[in-house]
Amino acid sequence: MSSTRPELKFSDLSDERSYFKKYLQLPKKDDASCLRFIEHNNKDYFSCIGYDAEFIADNIYKTHSVIKTRDNFKYVTISPQVFSNVLKYCLIEKHLKVEIYNNKSFNLICSATPGNLEFISEEYNINFEFQDCSNSVIAAVKVVNNKIGVCLINDDIIYLCEFDDNDLFSNLESLLLQMGVKEVILNNEDSKLLQVLNKIGNLVINISSKFSNKNIEQDLSKILEGDEDIELILSSKGINTSEYQNSLSSCNALIDYLNLLNGNKMFTINQYNLSEFMKLDSSTMKALNIFPEFKSNSINSIFELYKCKTNAGSRLLSQWLKQPLTKLQDIKQRQDLVQLLIEDTSLRVSILDIFGNNLPDIKRLLKKISSTKNEKLEHVVSLYKIVLKLPDLIEVLKNTPGTEFWYNPLNKNYASLIKFQELVETTIDLRALEDPYADFNIRPEFDPSLIEINERLTNSLEQIKQIHFEVAEDLKMDPEKKLKLEQHQIHGWCFRLTRNDSIVLRNSGKKYIELQTVKAGVYFTTTDLKKSSQIYNSSFEEYNKKQRDLIKEVLSITLTYQSVFTELSLNLAHVDLISSFANAAMIAPTAYVKPTFGEEMILKESRHPLLELQDDINFIANDVELNNGKSFIVITGPNMGGKSTYIRQIGVIALMAQIGSYIPAEEGCQLPIFDAILSRVGAGDSQLKGLSTFMIEMLETSSILATATKNSLIIIDELGRGTSTYDGFGLAWSISEFLIKKQCLTLFATHFHELNQLSEKYKQVENLHVVAHVENEEDITLMYKVEPGVSDKSFGINVAELAKFPTKIIYMAKRKAEELEQENTKKLKTEDVEKLKKILKEWRSKNPNPQNAVEELQKIVDENNFKSLLDL
Known part of the structure; x- marks a missing residue:
């Protein structure tokens, strides 16, 4: 950040009071979603006040020392160089709305949202693209019962999409993720829909009353390329106006929101077919680490x-x-x-x-x-x-x-x-x-008057270069590496030396004129350079003035x-x-291979492409063979043993294969073509406002149950841990049975070892476990190898030991675990079972009637001293 920031300037006290009074008269805003800036003196500098000033101090400057107070108002000033980074941070990283006002009239100069960056980009010459490597896509969504119409604008293409959806809006969620939508316009505040949009995260949501089909064809004819009749254009794209009523209504809302009728931009229109691509939910995007969440x-x-x-x-x-x-x-x-x-x-x-x-x-x-x-x-x-x-x-x-x-x-x-x-x-x-000091201009041959000006321009530039070499020789500085010749925005052509090298100027008398000292070094000039620079600048301005019309014509032809x-x-x-x-x-550490596609999934020595790249990691590859009707895989084993890595790497490999990439495995791999990858992985309370971790888990799982087909890949990394053990297991079991009957390929990593019993009931279920080697019932070695079979323990306390828990806590945990295990899982010895059989046979032989059956049984127990056995 620049160390020198501008000061807030007023002509007098009344001007200052008027400034803050006008600021207070602006419409109220939501501080959490909108930031306001004031532009001073035609982009000379910018400022923000109150909460906005504190936000900029905390997030941009990282210190409150930049905050100043005037007339009881806190404010921060921002230089034009820093302002571009501020806008990128607010709009791209924080997904906030930005408003910029004039410091005199306090009229709104422009506003921007993550889905509508074009005007502010042009106004302040800022390139917002590629911050997350995608375009800023905006969508309007109209929901009528379960019929959804969507209009999306991506750069200069308008997409229309109309489809039926379930109560959890799974198809809409997938569409917004597929297109990378940054902002959504809704026709009403549907609470269920807002829940889904909030789950996606990083979306700016607005409500509009402009959803209407009135004049839509007339409006489209003004902004679409081509001279054909609008109905002909739509029908050529497979868009029937009677079947796309909701999406055309959404299009009208976007045209109004983006004020497209008052611009010069032309668009093409197309329909968007949701079924052409694999569906991904927001949980999957995070679980598979598809896009970076932080810079590293x-x-x-x-x-x-x-x-x-x-x-x-x-x-x-x-x-x-x-x-x-x-x-x-x-x-x-x-x-x-x-x-x-x-x-x-x-x-x-x-x-x-x-x-x-x-x-x-x-x-x-x-x-x-x-x-x-x-x-x-x-x-x-x-x-x-x-x-x-x-x-x-x-x-x-x-x-x-x-x-x-x-x-x-x-x-x-x-x-x-x-x-x-x-x-x-x-x-x-x-x-x-070829010449780094020259500018791109219209060739002087196009206009005789340009030839004369061009000669002056060329001669002055040659003189400037000559002065550069003369000064370099005088100061004994290398003209290429030490003494820089630069065209400064304020000082024109001048020289620059680093602060250390500028010592040579101190003993040169008045020969060299220092202009400015900045972090980059010391700018200075000479009398001769000043004159040549003035000639160059005046000739340059004159040349530009005469060639302006020609430049516009070249730009127009280029377009x-x-x-x-x-x-x-x-x-x-x-x-x-x-x-x-x-x-x-x-x-890759081990070269990727080309997969084939079929009914079964066979991956040999498969690896996670991200983990194998990490330093100091020797990744353990694993096979995946899901055939013979096996579609539901239960994976048990210790914490940190590799269950999550295993199921996620399968999801990553499936995604890589279906974008056309090679995959991290050995030759001979085969995968099905999935219509969706749906995930239920670790969640947090912060994902949805007002909803607990368990509620988030249930919402995500409910979406999977509503969306999954037999061609889907389901990844579940734990389920039911946010409630009581019995409730959680009951839910996990019933959800598993539902997915088994749907026949979709499911990978279920769990610590509910009882789920392994599903294999006894359903032939589609296969049990796998991650191998752990335990010595002396204490020392655990995680092998990170997945093999058929069941793990009967989770080894949680052993893993806690690896995490260097205090010895006292480990001892107490083991003791308590043993007590609970003895209490809940007491088992009868073989001889005790025989004794119970003897009791029951003797009781039955006496053929007791219903009235005295209990008394007869109690009598047999007392006679044979079996009371302690029954207490078990």
């Missing part, structure tokens, strides 16, 4: 496993991880491309070389070029540099069999962009590609290629992502 130097998520070279590739990876495929043909197509790159080292290396040079992000460049505030050619040149790389990539693909999937569309893209390449080369002065560049971006992203799949498979 180590790899903690599946997303981080695949290292894409481009931002577009990272965005596509995020999409694929949320939308695993369910069609075998599509999965095999990706697998074949991964196999091609693994087997063809030359092709893989060539692609890495092309993508390894920081390929610019086409989507971001197009957004900057389309901005009304942009009058720069550098973004056009960046697109041009991408086009220059295409022939090399196309040539590599052309000479490699099996790459037609990439070659054909890329070759078509390049053919469409040759005219763009010619446009850039004939209109833009490209000397700046006519927007659809081609967008398609090119997706094609390059696909190549990048498949390359990252191949690299991940090759560089």
